[in-house]
Amino acid sequence: MEPVRYSAVARALHWLIAGLIVAAFVLGLTVDDFPKPYVSAVVNVHSLLGLAIIVLTLVRLGWRLTHQPPALPAETSALIRRASHLVHQLLYLLMLLVPMIGIPTLLYRGRGIDFGVFQMPPMFARTPEIFHPLTDVHGYAAYALVALALGHVAAGLYHQFILKDDLLSRMAADRR
Numbered sequence: 001m002e003p004v005r006y007s008a009v010a011r012a013l014h015w016l017i018a019g020l021i022v023a024a025f026v027l028g029l030t031v032d033d034f035p036k037p038y039v040s041a042v043v044n045v046h047s048l049l050g051l052a053i054i055v056l057t058l059v060r061l062g063w064r065l066t067h068q069p070p071a072l073p074a075e076t077s078a079l080i081r082r083a084s085h086l087v088h089q090l091l092y093l094l095m096l097l098v099p100m101i102g103i104p105t106l107l108y109r110g111r112g113i114d115f116g117v118f119q120m121p122p123m124f125a126r127t128p129e130i131f132h133p134l135t136d137v138h139g140y141a142a143y144a145l146v147a148l149a150l151g152h153v154a155a156g157l158y159h160q161f162i163l164k165d166d167l168l169s170r171m172a173a174d175r176r
């Protein structure tokens with residue numbers, strides 16, 4: 001029989017990555033509001049969160065492609081099936097694209113990354129003609145990711161509270 005919920009690994013990765021995206025987004029938006037001496041550290045934490053998102057999303061995609069997701073309820077229309085697949089695919093795409101664009105955005109600011117146990121030194125000179133447009137693209141792509149995620153959340157809440165089909169339990173923690 002097909003499972004009716006996502007596996008524990010898929011659920012853990014879903015919520016971990018969602019939390020990291022929210023944290024990275026908030027830090028990205030507020031980095032310029034921190035007192036100057038803290039900006040480098042905040043950019044570094046932001047970048048580490050983003051790199052973790054890339055790694056965890058690749059692990060998640062690997063898991064997704066090798067494990068069967070729970071089937072949607074039989075009454076789900078073909079249009080809704082297609083729409084939900086499309087949104088999920090776009091979410092995965094942006095979950096990789098946004099942080100990947102972040103990497104050159106960081107490097108062309110003449111910054112390296114401090115991983116704690118080792119440091120990656122700066123690779124390029126600080127080049128505003130390159131990092132300004134890259135920051136814009138990185139920022140707009142991040143807005144697109146968060147907007148899509150909000151639409152995704154709205155769809156989840158619609159299922160839960162209007163359709164009352166308990167869709168959220170497919171991705172929720174165990175209830176005791």
Ligand code: HEM
Nearest residue numbers: 024025028029047050051098099102103105106135139142
């Ligand atoms: C999903 C992950 C990420 C999200 C949601 C995100 C989001 C953002 C946002 C909203 C901004 C502000 C853009 C603006 O001011 O127009 C920003 C700035 C920035 N991000 Fe990210 N980002 C992510 C991952 C990364 C990664 C992996 C790196 C580098 C390795 C990175 C490096 C930067 C840098 C250098 C800035 C500019 C900071 C400054 O103004 O000094 N980001 N990010």
Ligand code: HEM
Nearest residue numbers: 018021022064069088091092149153156157167168170171
């Ligand atoms: C940054 C935030 C989020 C991102 C990037 C995200 C991403 C995703 C992705 C890519 C999937 C598809 C899973 C797959 O089939 O491989 C998914 C499924 C799901 N998500 Fe999220 N999600 C986020 C936040 C949330 C929140 C806050 C909720 C709660 C309302 C939620 C509820 C669900 C549910 C119920 C499913 C399963 C849908 C189904 O069974 O077809 N997600 N999410």
